[in-house]
Amino acid sequence: MNTWTGWTSGTVVTLPEVPEGATLAEAKGESQKVYEIAGRPGWLAKLYRQPLTAPEEDRLEALISLPSGMPGADVALLDRQTAWPVARIVGAGRTVGVVMARAPGKFFATVQKKFSQDASTPEPLPLDWLIAANESITKRGLRAPDAATRTRAVWELLRIGALFERHDVVYADWSYSNALWDQDTGEVFVIDMDTCGIHHRDWIESPGGEDPLFQDGSRALTTYSDRYKVAMLTVRCLTGHRGADPHAAYGRLEPGVQQSAFGKELERVLDATDPTDRPELADLLTTFEVCYAPGRRQAADGTNVSGEVRVRGRASRGRGDELPDSGGGHTANPPPSTPGAANVTGWVPLRGRPRPSSGAPPASGSRPRPTSSPGTAPAPAPQPTEPRAPRATRTTPPAARPTVSATRPRSPSRGRRLGRVTTQLAALLGVAYLIAHFLLGWL
Numbered sequence: 001m002n003t004w005t006g007w008t009s010g011t012v013v014t015l016p017e018v019p020e021g022a023t024l025a026e027a028k029g030e031s032q033k034v035y036e037i038a039g040r041p042g043w044l045a046k047l048y049r050q051p052l053t054a055p056e057e058d059r060l061e062a063l064i065s066l067p068s069g070m071p072g073a074d075v076a077l078l079d080r081q082t083a084w085p086v087a088r089i090v091g092a093g094r095t096v097g098v099v100m101a102r103a104p105g106k107f108f109a110t111v112q113k114k115f116s117q118d119a120s121t122p123e124p125l126p127l128d129w130l131i132a133a134n135e136s137i138t139k140r141g142l143r144a145p146d147a148a149t150r151t152r153a154v155w156e157l158l159r160i161g162a163l164f165e166r167h168d169v170v171y172a173d174w175s176y177s178n179a180l181w182d183q184d185t186g187e188v189f190v191i192d193m194d195t196c197g198i199h200h201r202d203w204i205e206s207p208g209g210e211d212p213l214f215q216d217g218s219r220a221l222t223t224y225s226d227r228y229k230v231a232m233l234t235v236r237c238l239t240g241h242r243g244a245d246p247h248a249a250y251g252r253l254e255p256g257v258q259q260s261a262f263g264k265e266l267e268r269v270l271d272a273t274d275p276t277d278r279p280e281l282a283d284l285l286t287t288f289e290v291c292y293a294p295g296r297r298q299a300a301d302g303t304n305v306s307g308e309v310r311v312r313g314r315a316s317r318g319r320g321d322e323l324p325d326s327g328g329g330h331t332a333n334p335p336p337s338t339p340g341a342a343n344v345t346g347w348v349p350l351r352g353r354p355r356p357s358s359g360a361p362p363a364s365g366s367r368p369r370p371t372s373s374p375g376t377a378p379a380p381a382p383q384p385t386e387p388r389a390p391r392a393t394r395t396t397p398p399a400a401r402p403t404v405s406a407t408r409p410r411s412p413s414r415g416r417r418l419g420r421v422t423t424q425l426a427a428l429l430g431v432a433y434l435i436a437h438f439l440l441g442w443l
Contacts, residue, residue, distance in 0.1 A: 001101065001104065004079050004082075004086055007087060011061070013089055013099065015097075021036035021039075022035060031046050034046045034047075035047075045099055046098050046194065051091075052096075057088070059198065060088055062198055066169070078163065081156065082189070082191075083103065086100060108124055109183060125182075126176055126181075127177075127188070129181075129183075130145055130150065130237050131240060143183045153187075157237065158284055160188065161230040162284075164196075170199070170226060171193075172196070174206070174226065176209075201222075203217040208242075208244075211229060213275050223281075228278060231284065234284070235250045236249050238257075250270060
């Protein structure tokens with residue numbers, strides 16, 4: 001189900017148009033009630049405790065319509081992995097609620113109760129369960145996340161966070177309960193999108209996710225604060241270490257990850273004393289992809305890319321087809337060689353702003369997957385959700401390219417051409433002699 005483009009009933013609806021079905025929550029947070037819309041499977045109505053003010057209505061209306069101006073790739077991402085608001089619910093001329101999609105079933109799980117053997121009915125699986133030791137997770141009847149699952153979850157979080165930042169959306173409430181995950185694949189789904197701000201948002205408390213540079217309500221929250229909160233979730237999801245200080249979780253990353261460009265960008269976010277010194281989430285995403293799956297980097301225009309691109313001729317084969325270990329310790333197959341560079345092999349560094357994510361999850365490398373534990377963050381790459389068709393392979397090896405010498409050899413037909421020219425000149429001289437002898441009487 002598409003969570004934004006799938007709604008076709010307009011951006012403003014009345015209460016009678018969203019009849020009440022099963023109630024999912026009452027008196028929770030800023031909502032009075034959340035219920036399924038009768039006759040509209042997969043869609044929820046959230047009614048507020050108080051009608052929105054005029055500025056709040058304008059903010060929500062702008063947020064609802066924002067995807068209409070986004071590139072198709074961004075719309076596709078939010079369509080799959082966010083509960084983006086789709087319509088305001090009005091009553092007596094005021095906005096009293098909002099319509100949004102329900103999270104897909106794969107983000108629900110049956111959790112065993114803590115002090116009994118009874119299991120709950122399927123309930124949303126918050127990110128809170130991913131930031132825990134595997135032993136604690138399995139005790140509650142859930143599947144312990146392996147390294148690929150943790151890495152996939154981080155990749156998804158970074159992609160969603162980078163999308164928000166590209167469009168100046170301030171989510172702010174990056175708490176453990178507002179992002180759900182799929183225990184089979186590591187996919188992530190972000191909920192409670194209706195309270196997002198554009199450009200800024202009023203300060204809110206974030207238990208367990210406090211930003212040291214935005215500690216109270218003295219300043220509005222911006223994307224600079226989102227950068228810190230997403231980085232904090234990143235290190236905690238990779239390591240499973242909750243701790244009040246995210247530096248403790250950072251210290252549990254593998255040394256190769258800490259020393260990579262991704263690890264250094266993480267450290268910059270966590271250590272910055274000025275919010276503007278925090279790297280963009282797009283930078284964090286790019287370096288993450290390079291660290292965990294360098295073979296998945298894609299070509300881009302020269303003004304909007306960073307990293308390296310491989311230049312390889314058709315004659316350069318063998319061990320050169322493997323990418324070097326880069327931080328995460330993973331290798332992958334490089335992109336196909338570029339025609340026209342048959343005698344050049346190597347890596348060319350590129351400089352510029354990173355492009356948005358390629359849209360495909362990092363591929364698995366050839367290094368054996370280490371056993372995950374709560375003490376050290378593993379660094380394998382995740383598997384994509386859908387299988388990809390295998391690339392066509394050559395059935396016969398390509399023809400060897402002939403070696404070109406430094407000096408140009410003489411063409412074998414050159415002597416024959418000179419002989420023909422000499423014969424023609426002799427014939428012309430003979431004809432000229434005969435004409436002069438018989439017509440002019442010279443000799």
